Amino acid sequence: xxxxxxxxxxxxxxxxxxxxxxxxxxxxxxxxxxxxxxxxxxxxxxxxxxxxxxxxxxxxxxxxxxxxxxxxxxxxxxxxxxxxxxxxxxxxxxxxxxxxxxxxxxxxxxxxxxxxxxxxxxxxxxxxxxxxxxxxxxxxxxxxxxxxxxxxxxxxxxxxxxxxxxxxxxxxxxxxxxxxxxxxxxxxxxxxxxxxxxxxxxxxxxxxxxxxxxxxxxxxxxxxxxxxxxxxxxxxxxxxxxxxxxxxxxxxxxxxxxxxxxxxxxxxxxxxxxxxxxxxxxxxxxxxxxxxxxxxxxxxxxxxxxxxxxxxxxxxxxxxxxxxxxxxxxxxxxxxxxxxxxxxxxxxxxxxxxxxxxxxxxxxxxxxxxxxxxxxxxxxxxxxxxxxx
Amino acid sequence: xxxxxxxxxxxxxxxxxxxxxxxxxxxxxxxxxxxxxxxxxxxxxxxxxxxxxxxxxxxxxxxxxxxxxxxxxxxxxxxxxxxxxxxxxxxxxxxxxxxxxxxxxxxxxxxxxxxxxxxxxxxxxxxxx
Numbered sequence: 047x048x049x050x051x052x053x054x055x056x057x058x059x060x061x062x063x064x065x066x067x068x069x070x071x072x073x074x075x076x077x078x079x080x081x082x083x084x085x086x087x088x089x090x091x092x093x094x095x096x097x098x099x100x101x102x103x104x105x106x107x108x109x110x111x112x113x114x115x116x117x118x119x120x121x122x123x124x125x126x127x128x129x130x131x132x133x134x135x136x137x138x139x140x141x142x143x144x145x146x147x148x149x150x151x152x153x154x155x156x157x158x159x160x161x162x163x164x165x166x167x168x169x170x171x172x173x174x175x176x177x178x179x180x181x182x183x184x185x186x187x188x189x190x191x192x193x194x195x196x197x198x199x200x201x202x203x204x205x206x207x208x209x210x211x212x213x214x215x216x217x218x219x220x221x222x223x224x225x226x227x228x229x230x231x232x233x234x235x236x237x238x239x240x241x242x243x244x245x246x247x248x249x250x251x252x253x254x255x256x257x258x259x260x261x262x263x264x265x266x267x268x269x270x271x272x273x274x275x276x277x278x279x280x281x282x283x284x285x286x287x288x289x290x291x292x293x294x295x296x297x298x299x300x301x302x303x304x305x306x307x308x309x310x311x312x313x314x315x316x317x318x319x320x321x322x323x324x325x326x327x328x329x330x331x332x333x334x335x336x337x338x339x340x341x342x343x344x345x346x347x348x349x350x351x352x353x354x355x356x357x358x359x360x361x362x363x364x365x366x367x368x369x370x371x372x373x374x375x376x377x378x379x380x381x382x383x384x385x386x387x388x389x390x391x392x393x394x395x396x397x398x399x400x401x402x403x404x405x406x407x408x409x410x411x412x413x414x415x416x417x418x419x420x421x422x423x424x425x426x427x428x429x430x431x432x433x434x435x
Numbered sequence: 436x437x438x439x440x441x442x443x444x445x446x447x448x449x450x451x452x453x454x455x456x457x458x459x460x461x462x463x464x465x466x467x468x469x470x471x472x473x474x475x476x477x478x479x480x481x482x483x484x485x486x487x488x489x490x491x492x493x494x495x496x497x498x499x500x501x502x503x504x505x506x507x508x509x510x511x512x513x514x515x516x517x518x519x520x521x522x523x524x525x526x527x528x529x530x531x532x533x534x535x536x537x538x539x540x541x542x543x544x545x546x547x548x549x550x551x552x553x554x555x556x557x558x559x560x561x562x563x564x
Contacts, residue, residue, distance in 0.1 A: 210489075213518035214445060216549035221451035224552040228458070240454060244447045 055172035058099035087111025121150030218248035258388035268311035309423035329362030359415035440481035442472035469498030488517035503539035
């Protein structure tokens with residue numbers, strides 16, 4: 047092996063018998079190995095960490111931690127299990143040999159030993175170790191490559207989806223401009239109105255996309271502040287009451303009055319609820335049923351001192367299995383061109399950053415319920431967290 | 436008056452294309468997904484279909500296949516209008532054809548958004564005469 051010629055394998059010799067250690071290290075050094083030595087198990091374990099041997103020659107009977115224990119610990123740890131161990135066993139005792147091999151020793155040499163025999167085994171096992179290492183390195187390199195190519199594929203897909211969305215917007219803008227031009231040339235007020243509306247809506251879609259993309263790519267921890275969940279929910283309901291009212295949709299608030307001040311990122315949670323309530327209103331608007339009394343219900347909940355919950359339900363159009371499955375995939379939208387397909391994804395991202403969960407329950411024609419459950423962090427928790435750090 | 440069915444989930448597109456259809460002198464019918472689209476096809480038997488590819492519920496890919504395998508409708512000309520690259524659409528039709536063991540005719544035209552609105556008018560008039 048070429049590697050053997052340039053690289054000196056590092057061998058750790060462990061024995062409480064000073065003479066054996068001296069003899070072995072001297073001979074091994076003469077053969078071109080690099081050595082280190084320990085006279086008890088405890089020191090041996092320490093040296094494995096500091097010295098990083100390629101091979102260990104290990105005696106069984108030792109003070110403090112014995113050879114079996116050293117072997118068991120090294121073979122039980124992911125970091126050290128690939129280091130070959132040659133055990134020195136007393137010749138006559140077959141059970142010792144078996145026990146050594148049972149707990150993972152790679153080889154054994156009967157004591158008293160002939161150095162020539164030991165030398166061959168050392169050469170064999172250090173070669174094996176180097177080959178194993180080379181393969182491990184190769185696997186790690188391939189893993190890195192795979193991760194890199196997966197990341198590139200993901201970026202490619204995202205860029206593709208954004209481009210698709212922008213192409214649609216551009217088509218809208220071109221169409222809007224076309225209609226406005228037609229209107230001014232041919233004095234057609236109707237086209238002017240439609241064209242202008244299309245232009246405005248597509249500009250809106252562009253700014254929605256930019257805002258959602260920024261949120262989507264933002265990689266930050268929530269900024270926890272003391273706040274009252276019911277106040278956040280209330281603000282969201284008020285903000286959307288006009289839109290709901292325009293379409294005869296009633297927003298019902300059902301807040302748990304026992305919810306105290308907790309730690310949340312109020313801006314983030316506001317954004318989540320805003321998204322869910324606005325989706326719920328859309329779901330009612332898209333519901334083709336006639337004469338239905340549409341309702342969006344916003345609930346806040348407290349589950350002991352463990353969970354702060356928000357629930358947004360509607361009796362709108364609901365979703366079938368196919369749509370439900372794709373809900374949290376990027377750039378998927380059912381909103382007839384008005385959604386960026388990132389809203390729910392961002393909501394989910396924020397909830398996850400808070401260590402919470404979001405679930406959905408829905409039936410076509412009956413409506414949907416989205417539930418956010420966040421870990422309950424009150425002011426006392428924050429003090430405990432501060433003390434820890 | 437000849438009828439043109441527009442199948443697209445984007446309200447702006449259906450509004451705009453409806454205007455274009457009317458300017459070209461035809462009647463516009465609108466559907467917002469493949470299921471609704473096939474319903475309108477059976478109801479109104481349009482003379483031309485302008486079809487988007489990516490839509491919730493049934494996509495344009497499946498609707499196209501359904502249309503082209505249903506006897507009374509398979510000769511209705513189709514213009515595919517989508518931001519999806521043509522090769523993705525054609526590839527999906529190949530896959531469906533392999534799966535079903537039967538291939539269908541290609542669309543009359545494929546327009547990749549964003550296209551100039553005039554082009555669409557010209558194309559419609561060329562196909563419908």
